[in-house]
Amino acid sequence: MSPDRSSLGLQHIMLLAGLSRERLDQLARRCLWQTLPAGKPLLLRSERKSDVFFLVSGRLRVTIYAANGRQVTFRDSLEGEHFGELAAIDGQSRSADVVTLTPSVVASLDRTAFLGLLRDEPVVAERVMRSLAALVRQLSERVIDLSTLGVQNRVHAELLRLAQAAGIEGNCARLEPAPTHAELANQISTNREQVTRELNALRREGLLAKEGRALVLTDAQRLVRMVEEVRGAPEPTPCR
Template sequence: MSMTIQRSSLALQHIALLEGLSQQRLDELAQRCQWQSIAAGAPLVLRSEEKSDVYFLVSGQLRVTTYSANGRQITFRDLNEGEHLGEIAAIDGRPRSADVVTLKASVVASLDRAAFLELLRDEPMVAERVMRSLTSLVRQLSERVIDLSTMGVQNRVHAELLRLAREAGIDGNRTRLDPAPTHSELASRVSTNREQVTRELNALQRAGILEKEGKALVVLDVQRLVAMLAEVRGFP
């Protein structure tokens, strides 16, 4: 369930897209935004709905996902506080291309399409950041299409673990994923089922590449993952 909360330009200062805007501009945006507090596990955006607001994640965590006709979940990415989403529908005016749900209780500020396009026209710095964000998204999705088209489940699991390791930060040749992604979450990211993910994670543990530590998953040898992927991709 969501509820309206008090508008705050202070909260918008922590949104990466809006960094560097004047206090006056942030005050104006805070007044034009709709503010909501949303419980964990609740939908924020529904695929195909005719809405074109842009959302700023003030606190919490979101997941961009969708479901196939047979009910299989496909996960695209997770967003953390300070990030934004929804600019694609705001730019082209077409229906939403994915669902967005809250992973944690979240506070979001939404800006309608007209106000967002006005912001892009008035603030070249923000427009450039949006272009860079969309370019990065295209690169990520292109890489995923290549992975899904050319690699088996085993290597797709390796690729996702390496991506998560890089996001978490690599210390020497190790990284710690805490909390560890569930097997179902990994399956939804690499388009397979939980049983196949479990099988591959067990194989990586036997090979000394992964290790469980409580609720965390430790990648003990990042370079071996890189080398395994390079063999099938041609690049890590």
């Protein structure tokens, strides 16, 4: 077994952090390991599979395709993350498609082994609960945004989310590689042309700049204020 298909690969999975080497060895032997090229479907919506997946390396996209072919993107998964726990917990079909964005190594753990892991390792069970709670909050916020905000404000909110995920330093954030206009449109349920129009407006206002393959947010605090004003929430502590 190669290093990235052993306990060494699982050491970087955040859900499993702190488990003993012996326990990780047991899990690695129980996992099914896959090496996938970019653009390869890993899971399909409505499949009755119930494995949990660990992203050892690479990048994946969680998305769905409507009957008319329109894509709606939920989130991207990065190295060290896990996914698929909903189907493992309730035994129901998958709720979304998952496709690789870059060449990826994925380890999957069957439902029986995953539920046993939750029973045997309370710290892992707690992390799963926290992850699901965060997912509910994220989806609730997204439903509110889609229901109450116009396209302009949804673009602002999505850029702020991406900036916070990338890390805000000195009131700036660097998104590299920059998300495409089509990707942003899929995230906020609109079309590419509307996203292009709003990004151009932000560039004219000096809030965005293009640097090579990166998109730079030049005034994060201003964007925070713009988003919070339309959401009607109290203004948070300024980013430091």
